[in-house]
Amino acid sequence: MIVFFACLVALTFGSFVFQLFLPPVMLLNGAAILFAPIVYFYGCVSLPFPLVLALTFVTGLLDDLFAVPQSGDHAQYTVGISIMIYLLPGIIMHGLRPLFLTHRWRIHFLLAEISAALVPFILLAQYAILSVERSNFFFNDIIIWRIVGPGLISLLIAPCVFFILTPLSDALGYRPGLPLAR
């Protein structure tokens, strides 16, 4: 279990680095391609609660450190806020863990799509906090695309990530809800 957790932490880190090289999708008004939240959500459904908290901490902190410019004495978006933002959808996904433990591929596919649908929630929460900090809240179609677009892209990515991580988990000897492999 610990080996798989360490592997997920490494994959989350790798996803954030990989995202730096991915250009925004101009067809979707500059929507970003996000892998890290999907890896995180897989961890939320597969790991026990204490490790979900640890993964939430790592993912939220890395998200802020990779993306938020730390300018001046007072940053407009405090590093660490994203830990709280990731926590709520993470707990929702963890609540669906009994479904994950059925180990049916259709259910895993459904969980992957639910996790993709939660990606815009993270972006919306970040946008709301940023707007409060800047005392300027507005919506236009580009903002909406920036929030919804990554979710649409994740609908395609998430099943692939889920179906890659499940065999990886098996290979590392972590089979939650199943008898231990000999």
Add this chain to the structure above:
Amino acid sequence: MKSTTIAAIGIFALLVILILLSPQSTKQQMQGALFQLISPILRTGASVGNEIGGVSGGLKRLDELQRENEQLRSEIEQLRAENSLLANLEKEVNRLNRALGFREQSPFKLLPARVITRVSATWWNTCTISCGSNEGVAPDMAVVTESGLVGKVTTVGRNISVVLLVTDESLRVSVTIEGTQEQGIISGTRASSTYAPDLRIRFLSKSAKLQPGMKVLTAGTGGVFPSGLVVGMIKDFTANELEGVAKVTPAVDLADIENVFVILRQK
């Protein structure tokens, strides 16, 4: 609830509070260390990307090459003409500089750097450049190209730095409009569908006489940006009940920057 779960919640809450309350300088150091850690990956990735781009860019069709050749020939003619004009101008400027006792070279000490990645985060516009504290770069230093202002350094690693671009909404620069007494604050947009969105100047006077094409220059107040750096050109001007607002086309094509200079200090 299991005791391990309660302990995990306690430790999690403690760590979150610790991170949220840590001073800004610590967070800057953490970010600097993180980018320093991944800088070999970023440099390798960027050079691989450039090579791939170079190969695909080299595969042009014959008619494209012909068209490009014609275009380049006409540009050469144009540049020759401009060059001879500039040579005369240079002589004149040098003469005036000597007469006034000014130094002939740039008034700034500039450090050249290469853009490693253009970070496409959802809500922030930044890029990473290939120099850091080893070369004397520090937070809040201005970053420019020969065309104008690019942004300012926010986080510094040993040989990598993060630059907040002028197109980001959080970067506000005090500017003046060339040939007028107008002053305002320029900033970018929160989200845009292009790499190089228009900038916006606020707090101009309602009766400002601004024409499209007028140069926008840094005012030099605030201590971060020296005065006289070109930020962009006026695109249009509107006045509401409280203030005048101008749209500005950035001077630097941020979609296509490869090399920049960090202003280390004024000479």
